[in-house]
Amino acid sequence: MDWLEILNNIYPILISLSLGLSLPLIGVFVILRREALLPDAISHIILLGIALSITFKINPLVGILAFAVLAGLAISLLKNKANLALDAIVGVFFTTSLALGSLLIPSEELLETFLGNIEKLTRGDVLLSTVLALIIIISLLVKFRDFAFVSFAPDLAKVDKINVKKYEIFFVLLLSLGVAIGIKLMGTLLVSALIIVPAATAKIFSFQIRPMTGWSMIFGLLSVLVGLGTTTTLNSPPGPTIILISASIFFLTFVMHSIFRKRN
């Protein structure tokens, strides 16, 4: 086995680990904050970034990251301003970007932008995803308590002299980066599902937030690993495959939990 082959084998594992663990971890907080629409909004703003990269012929990664940061900052700023409810902001951003993005992206590339394409992942993408995923995972796990407190009861956190605004902005940026690293593989329409579904699955049976976090990450990793395997075998688009597996775990868990609970 030569080096190239080893590397080629490592990349899918790296991408599975980085996406499968970081996105579902973010999802625990997204659910805690009751902001399940937010990842979708960010992914659709990033779609506009992809569209502009294609139009101006620059590396899409630049457009993705630039628009992810932009989306994060814009949402954090607008959220605390004016009389705008988050869901209204999200609704406006979301649809405008989707409309513009779909007009600008050539139709032959539109489907893979929506549903993801594993072949478009370059080595640079994988390495950058791994680094960003590590940043997300380490930040959220090391400061888990503070992020959770700020998400759950911001007023009480503020009285305890925690800089709530700083954590809020930091979290939305981490969420945006998470969406950014997932978007090429999962596609703009489905990336948010990898954030939400594993966390929602873990929530079904968890009694405490700590095990919920662990299980969310396990379900996420499992979905991506099995999903990528299936994608390679069946030659199906990765986004829908991974999400279908993730959703199957959700329904299975739901049914098992209902049966188990009735027996007790």
Add this chain to the structure above:
Amino acid sequence: MSEKIISVKNLGFGFGKRQILKNVTFDITEGDILAIIGPNGAGKTMLVRSILGLNDNYTGDIVWHKKPETGYVPQKISFEKGFPLTVKEFFLFETGSNLNFWWPNKKKEEEIKQRLDDVKIGHLINERLGDLSQGEMQRMLIARSLLENPKLIFFDEPAAGIDISTEETVYNLLYDLYKKLNLTMVMVSHELSVVYRFATKVICLNKDLVCQGTPQEVLTPEALQEVFGHHASVYKHAHNLEHDHSS
């Protein structure tokens, strides 16, 4: 002579064009049990939130002369009932380090248990927040506010929505804690009987500061009428208690 902790000067605020409160000036001094009373919508909660830095949208000044460890018991916290978070985890948000949250040590757990025992809900330590009753939730929030040994505590309607018998014990509990821990307390309340019994100082709000002083000085029929409008029963209620109080 007790020292001033907070001075509020000419405070005012409103929502949009509607002025809620204006010209409110008072001090919070060490050892006070300051009761803030007034009708619904008088801005009592907003006043407390402004002092705590949770609302910046006001005119006038709020000066903290010192920064004692401060606890806050909000009226309620809003969250999704089904979210998996236990009382213990919620307390670990407040106390210990980030590392402690993943691996709480025995000492921290005992501290938490002790605080919960203080308000007689020690058995609920591993319950989910969403499974607590309203009264248990209130006690839990009180216990939580005491975790870091505060010297100053703000209670926003500590007994809102609790039935009368429980309410009595919530206030008795607060009073016991006040004496035991040398606290300074600020409480929003519309229970005049309670204010009469426990407060050392009262401020009454209705658009502006209507009255301030000790409950015995302040809660005159005239003042109450100005605060709450025509409300004979309130007056009678307070009057009866005054009787109880002096006897």
